[in-house]
Amino acid sequence: xxxxxxxxxxxxxILLTSGAxxxxxxxxxxxxxxxxxxxxxxxxxxxxWPNNQFTKKDKSTPTGLRLNLLRSSMPANTKGVKIDPTxxxxxxxxxxxxxxxxxxxxxxxxxxFAASKLVPLTNMAQYAAKNAPAVIIDAATGQRxxxxxxxxxxxxxxxxxxxxxxxxxxxxxxxxxxxxxRSLKSASGATxxxxxxxxxxxxKKSGGGARRAVMEDIFKRLAKAKIARKxxxxxxxxxxxxxxxxxxxxxxxxxxxFAKLGDKNLADNKIAGSxxxxxxxxxxxxxxxxxxxxxxxxxxxxxxxxxxxxxxxPAGSHFKLGKDGLPVQTTGNTMEARFLCNIPRxxxxxGVVQAMEPTMYGHGLLGDYGEANSLNVRQxxxxxxMIVCATDxxxxxxxxxxxxxxxxxDLSHFNELADRDQQGFLNFMYLGRLLAHTxxxxxxxxxxxxxVSTLKPGYVAYxxxxxxxxxxxxxxxxxxxxxxxxxxxxxxxxxxxxxxSVDFDEFAQFLYLSYPDTKIHPLIFSIMQLxxxxxxxxxxxxxxxxxxxxxxxxxxxMIAMSYGDHQVSNTATEVExxxxxxxxxxxxxxxxxxxxxxxxGYAIPTLGSLPRDGNAMFxxxxxxxxxxxxxxxxxxxxxxxxxxxxxxxxPHDLVIESxxxxxxxxxxxxxxxxxxxxxxxxxPCRAAGWTGAP
Numbered sequence: 001x002x003x004x005x006x007x008x009x010x011x012x013x014i015l016l017t018s019g020a021x022x023x024x025x026x027x028x029x030x031x032x033x034x035x036x037x038x039x040x041x042x043x044x045x046x047x048x049w050p051n052n053q054f055t056k057k058d059k060s061t062p063t064g065l066r067l068n069l070l071r072s073s074m075p076a077n078t079k080g081v082k083i084d085p086t087x088x089x090x091x092x093x094x095x096x097x098x099x100x101x102x103x104x105x106x107x108x109x110x111x112x113f114a115a116s117k118l119v120p121l122t123n124m125a126q127y128a129a130k131n132a133p134a135v136i137i138d139a140a141t142g143q144r145x146x147x148x149x150x151x152x153x154x155x156x157x158x159x160x161x162x163x164x165x166x167x168x169x170x171x172x173x174x175x176x177x178x179x180x181x182r183s184l185k186s187a188s189g190a191t192x193x194x195x196x197x198x199x200x201x202x203x204k205k206s207g208g209g210a211r212r213a214v215m216e217d218i219f220k221r222l223a224k225a226k227i228a229r230k231x232x233x234x235x236x237x238x239x240x241x242x243x244x245x246x247x248x249x250x251x252x253x254x255x256x257x258f259a260k261l262g263d264k265n266l267a268d269n270k271i272a273g274s275x276x277x278x279x280x281x282x283x284x285x286x287x288x289x290x291x292x293x294x295x296x297x298x299x300x301x302x303x304x305x306x307x308x309x310x311x312x313x314p315a316g317s318h319f320k321l322g323k324d325g326l327p328v329q330t331t332g333n334t335m336e337a338r339f340l341c342n343i344p345r346x347x348x349x350x351g352v353v354q355a356m357e358p359t360m361y362g363h364g365l366l367g368d369y370g371e372a373n374s375l376n377v378r379q380x381x382x383x384x385x386m387i388v389c390a391t392d393x394x395x396x397x398x399x400x401x402x403x404x405x406x407x408x409x410d411l412s413h414f415n416e417l418a419d420r421d422q423q424g425f426l427n428f429m430y431l432g433r434l435l436a437h438t439x440x441x442x443x444x445x446x447x448x449x450x451x452v453s454t455l456k457p458g459y460v461a462y463x464x465x466x467x468x469x470x471x472x473x474x475x476x477x478x479x480x481x482x483x484x485x486x487x488x489x490x491x492x493x494x495x496x497x498x499x500x501s502v503d504f505d506e507f508a509q510f511l512y513l514s515y516p517d518t519k520i521h522p523l524i525f526s527i528m529q530l531x532x533x534x535x536x537x538x539x540x541x542x543x544x545x546x547x548x549x550x551x552x553x554x555x556x557x558m559i560a561m562s563y564g565d566h567q568v569s570n571t572a573t574e575v576e577x578x579x580x581x582x583x584x585x586x587x588x589x590x591x592x593x594x595x596x597x598x599x600x601g602y603a604i605p606t607l608g609s610l611p612r613d614g615n616a617m618f619x620x621x622x623x624x625x626x627x628x629x630x631x632x633x634x635x636x637x638x639x640x641x642x643x644x645x646x647x648x649x650x651p652h653d654l655v656i657e658s659x660x661x662x663x664x665x666x667x668x669x670x671x672x673x674x675x676x677x678x679x680x681x682x683x684p685c686r687a688a689g690w691t692g693a694p
Contacts, residue, residue, distance in 0.1 A: 009403055012118060036073035039197040040234060043103035044162070045073050048179070049523055050238035053211070061092035062242035063174050067530070075524055076412055077514040084412035088530050093174065095529045096364075097538040097575070098495035100136070100165035100179055101152075101522040102234065104192065108161040110185035118149040119641055121571065123598040124168050134165050135227060139176040139237060140280035146578070146603055152522055153641035154499055160519035163641070166496060168603060169578040170541055174242040182231040182431075194233045202232055228265035246539040247549055249319065250422045250478060252326040253307045255551060257426055258480065261433065266480035269553040271458060275437035276430045278302040278339070283446045284432055288345065290658045293382035296343040297373070298446045300392075306335040308423055315396065315403040318419040327419075339425040339434070340369045341389040343447065344381040347454040354385075355442075355456035358435040359518075359670055360428060360482070361390040362468025362475070365503055368398045371465075376657045380463070383660060384667025387447075387455055388463075391431045393471055393652055395421030395535060396579055410508040411524065414531050418455040421535025425475050432481040436460040445449065461670035464488065465656065466568060467557075470497075473537030473576065476555050477544040483553055486666045488560045489652055491572030492537040492579075495529035500569035502644040523584035541579040545615045556615055557582065558669045558676060560662060563589055563621040564635040571638070573617075574604065582615040583607040589621050590684040596637055610678035616669075620655040620662065620685045655687040 002475040037045035046054060046069070054073075058066035063301035069085035074087045076082045095154040101589040107116055115484055116133050119126040126132060127147050146168035155161040171177060184192045194202060201208055208215065218237055219229045258266060262273025307327040310317035313335040319327040345354055363371035371377070381388040394400070395417055407413045408618050434440040435455065442455040462485040464472030469490030476485040491497050498504045515524055533539030545557055559582055561573045577584065581607040589595050607616050623634040625648040635648030655662055661679040668677045679685070 004545070036070040038236075040236060041102050042195070042197075043105070044101075044520055044523060046523055047162070048102040048234065048236055049102065049526060050098045050100070052176075052214070052237045052239055055093075055239065056634055058092065062244050063092040063239050065092055065239055067091050067093070075411075075515060075520050076525070078516065079410075081410055081412065087150065087415040087440075088527065090245075091241050092245040093239040095168040095493075095495075095526070095533050096173055096240050096246070096542065097167060097496070097529065097533075098171065098238065098240070098526060099167070099496065099522070101162050101526060102135055102181075103161075103519065104163050104181070104184060105231070106164055106186040107184050108158040109187050110151070112185060113149075113151055115185035115189050116183075117185075117186060119147060119149045121150065122596045124148050124602050125599065127168070130616065131183070133181065135180045135182075135225075135590075136165065136167075137178050137180070137221070137225050137227075138172070139178050139221055142221065144225070145171065145177065146430050152518075153643045154521060155518045157518075160517070162204065162519060162522050164522055168575060170575070171240045173240055173246065173542060176237055176239045178221055178235060178237045180222055180227050180235045181233040182227065184233045192233060198232075198234050199323060202229060219634050241533070243543070243549070244483060246533055247478075247543070249327055249534055251427060251549060251551070252531075253305075253422065253426055253643045254429060254478060254480075256329065257305045257430065258433075258685060263480075267548070267553055269480065269483060271433065271436045271438070271481065274303050275440040276304065276434045278434055278444070280444060280446050291345075291378065293344060293375075293378040293649050295345045295347065295449075296446070298341045298343065299339065300428060301336040301338055302434055304335045304337050304423075304427050305329050306333040306423065307426075308419060312336070313420065313423050315400045315420065316406075316416055318416045319422075320576070321529055333534070335394075335423070335427070337391050337394070337430070338369055339389055339391050339431055340372050341441070341447070342372060342378055342381055343387055343449075343454050344378070346382050346385045347387075348449060353449045353454060354453040355453055355670055356385050356459070356620075357456050357459050358387045358389055359461040359463050360432055360435070362428070362462065362464030362472045363393060363397075364468060365464035366390050366396060366398055366467070367403055367406070368632065376469045376653075376663070378662045380667065381659070383663055385672075386667060386671070389429050389431065389435060392424070393421075393467065394424035394427055395419075396424070396467055396471065404507065405510050408458065408507060409514040411528060414528055418531040418535040421471070422620075424471070424683065425478055425535075428475050429479055429481070432460045432479060436481050459672045461485065463666055463670060464490070466490075466524060466652065469566065470536060473544055473557070473580075474535070474540045476557060477537070477549060478542035478552065479555070480552060482555070484556050484670045486558045486560065486670050488656055488666070489562050489565055489568045489573070490537075490559060490576060491568045492541060492576045493529065493572055494532050494536060494538070495525040496575070497569055497572045498525060499642045500638070500644055502650070504644070537576065541576060543571045544580045546581055558615070558638045558666070559617040560655070560666070561617065561619050562651040562655055563619050564637055564643045564645055564648070565652050566635075567652045570637065577604050577617045580615060582617040584617040585678075585680065585685065587684045588619045593623065594621075594624060595636065596640065607676070611675040613675055616676045618665075618680075618685055620651075620687055622649060622651040622654055622687045651687070
């Protein structure tokens with residue numbers, strides 16, 4: 001996700017060195033699962049998933065529940081170490097982006113999938129069909145949820161293949177949902193018999209204990225939704241975590257950190273209190289011959305309160321929790337976060353210095369703040385007359401790679417990634433305050449030319465690329481200062497993203513060698529997501545544009561997607577767009593067969609006439625795959641299943657690197673009082689420099 005060649009080589013060196021650790025781990029046998037399994041799916045303990053059978057009552061939570069995963073039931077790695085659920089069990093429900101994972105013997109081949117007439121990704125409108133074989137309803141309203149189904153393409157064999165049902169738009173926080181599977185078929189078209197444990201409830205046989213009352217409630221609610229009990233293959237319920245459960249930790253550290261600056265009312269979007277402290281460590285000036293876009297680079301550090309349990313918040317540390325289960329700062333513990341700002345040559349027009357608005361820039365996958373030095377980012381600053389500043393995405397930065405590898409070998413440590421992600425959000429918010437505050441970097445002598453500051457305080461925006469687009473969605477929902485963001489090639493829900501990204505190839509070996517049983521992989525990804533929700537937009541998306549989080553201003557977002565992206569799945573981008581309420585520019589793609597979807601951009605509203613304000617999504621296309629004179633152009637549409645695109649040119653960065661028009665559109669949107677501008681002339685948006693290829 002926007003990675004430089006040098007960083008890939010450095011990362012591969014780390015990966016190869018760490019690989020020896022994984023190979024040694026294979027010598028130890030895996031421990032068997034036992035304890036809390038649901039006999040509705042005897043093939044994988046903790047399936048069907050997600051499932052309220054793995055919760056307990058708790059009057060202290062907004063949902064009245066708390067996750068209750070027993071360690072004895074959790075997946076084990078090859079050393080026999082089961083995933084520690086301690087931090088997971090602090091949640092009061094499952095992920096709002098949870099996908100259903102269940103093993104259905106006999107429905108494990110494409111032929112059986114087709115015979116069952118399950119709703120495919122390419123025609124999600126079928127979710128509302130009268131006799132849809134897979135249905136998820138809101139238990140309170142009976143309303144069907146937008147979903148699609150797929151068989152796990154990563155399983156390797158039919159015997160290990162799970163049925164996966166994913167939300168096309170995230171489930172609502174704190175709501176209870178019911179999953180119903182009915183009239184499922186084998187490849188031959190024969191109706192599959194329901195599991196005996198479920199039939200005991202469906203057919204009103206004796207036994208069942210305390211679960212019988214829950215099942216009768218499920219059957220009653222399904223009947224109201226016109227789903228007949230007799231047709232059911234399986235049914236169960238799950239509850240989504242509350243807003244407090246998902247965002248409570250992050251809001252606690254944000255509010256505490258800004259209170260230390262003297263600003264407690266963050267919802268007013270006013271820059272109050274004092275500025276964070278900073279120190280400039282390097283200043284480099286460039287001649288026009290050296291860099292026609294940039295005249296000066298200013299680098300330094302700024303001080304952020306650290307809420308992790310080790311001095312300075314290093315990789316591998318995690319939150320220190322108080323008695324209320326929320327993070328607390330160890331007295332005096334701070335982090336010196338790095339920053340880098342590029343002052344564009346356009347700061348001086350006809351010899352006159354003019355102050356410019358700043359934007360923060362978010363870097364790509366496991367990179368660092370130095371990505372702001374990339375040519376297209378420097379071009380963006382020059383063309384739009386904006387000072388672009390960056391810091392590291394702590395938790396998902398280059399210095400987190402070694403810890404990420406450790407985590408993949410023992411997922412008991414996953415809280416270290418999720419917690420440091422949240423510290424990373426705070427770092428970005430402090431950088432934003434440093435840029436926007438009148439006593440911040442605008443007063444720094446190194447930002448001045450001819451005695452005049454190039455930095456205009458009072459406002460700050462955000463622009464993120466790839467991982468920066470992903471993580472920037474959560475930052476946007478949380479930020480007290482950023483009210484306008486552009487997310488370039490973003491997505492959300494890493495449990496969906498990972499298996500659809502070529503970038504995961506480098507890291508999958510560590511996870512799969514440590515947890516080699518492919519039939520538990522969907523469960524493992526979804527377990528990881530329970531903690532990742534706190535450190536990526538999946539847990540904040542419902543508050544990104546509307547329904548702001550407590551003590552938080554409203555925000556506006558524009559999404560830019562590269563069609564057929566090899567690194568960030570278009571599918572995950574579209575789910576995010578639906579969830580945040582973005583409207584899409586149409587026509588999306590051109591030409592017959594360019595999209596496999598019956599309705600491209602299904603259930604995403606159409607963007608109206610431009611220019612206008614609001615939340616928007618644009619799809620940029622490099623065109624279909626073709627080879628001319630030995631040069632390859634374009635890329636096919638993405639695979640339908642949960643596998644990465646691998647054919648053709650990866651369009652991930654091509655648009656932003658080749659098209660000044662999209663850079664201008666981004667600048668026009670994120671500036672104060674910005675607008676959504678039309679740059680595609682009523683035609684599908686195409687990357688300049690690529691559409692002209694034969």
